[in-house]
Amino acid sequence: KQEVTQIPAALSVPEGENLVLNCSFTDSAIYNLQWFRQDPGKGLTSLLLIQSSQREQTSGRLNASLDKSSGRSTLYIAASQPGDSATYLCAVSNFNKFYFGSGTKLNVKP
Amino acid sequence: DTEVTQTPKHLVMGMTNKKSLKCEQHMGHRAMYWYKQKAKKPPELMFVYSYEKLSINESVPSRFSPECPNSSLLNLHLHALQPEDSALYLCASSQDQYYEQYFGPGTRLTVT
Numbered sequence: 001k002q003e004v005t006q007i008p009a010a011l012s013v014p015e016g017e018n019l020v021l022n023c024s025f026t027d028s029a030i031y032n033l034q035w036f037r038q039d040p041g042k043g044l045t046s047l048l049l050i051q052s053s054q055r056e057q058t059s060g061r062l063n064a065s066l067d068k069s070s071g072r073s074t075l076y077i078a079a080s081q082p083g084d085s086a087t088y089l090c091a092v093s094n095f096n097k098f099y100f101g102s103g104t105k106l107n108v109k110p
Numbered sequence: 111d112t113e114v115t116q117t118p119k120h121l122v123m124g125m126t127n128k129k130s131l132k133c134e135q136h137m138g139h140r141a142m143y144w145y146k147q148k149a150k151k152p153p154e155l156m157f158v159y160s161y162e163k164l165s166i167n168e169s170v171p172s173r174f175s176p177e178c179p180n181s182s183l184l185n186l187h188l189h190a191l192q193p194e195d196s197a198l199y200l201c202a203s204s205q206d207q208y209y210e211q212y213f214g215p216g217t218r219l220t221v222t
Contacts, residue, residue: 100152
């Protein structure tokens with residue numbers, strides 16, 4: 001069974017800092033990997049989707065990379081802002097299944 | 111329009127009640143999903159509908175009954191729930207299975 005792990009579980013940084021969130025998965029036979037953010041008590045907002053054939057996707061201050069062979073993805077956030085404070089989740093899909101990591105709770109201090 | 115709507119936002123029900131959750135999207139997506147999320151945990155997939163047919167049922171108890179009346183609408187019928195079923199229920203849709211998923215805001219369910 002696919003297992004998805006996100007490290008660290010929580011992260012607190014001062015505003016303006018660049019940061020990296022990590023996502024690892026045990027089965028490299030994935031179809032795609034998606035990064036989401038979730039604000040407390042709310043639904044998930046899609047940030048980036050990387051297909052298994054892709055290495056990288058960028059949107060604004062966000063950059064996500066995928067190394068399928070090593071079972072890793074990173075989400076890079078440039079020049080962090082207090083509004084970036086949320087829980088960030090990665091999810092992988094393979095063989096008709098969808099697996100979420102347990103998330104990284106990010107706090108950006110003003 | 112990349113919006114998925116869910117109603118109601120909050121629902122409190124007794125263990126003998128019957129209620130339904132509703133999810134709607136108008137993006138022309140052909141895959142729709144139900145997830146359950148407990149506090150401080152990631153979402154857990156419950157059901158997937160693809161082209162209005164149930165394609166995945168993650169061994170969900172029969173007290174949860176999904177329905178897809180048309181390509182834009184997804185319902186989750188609830189009956190004889192237990193207090194441990196209290197959670198945030200999230201609906202999502204995607205152009206097709208394995209494409210980018212868009213989530214609704216969720217229904218906060220409390221079973222008393």
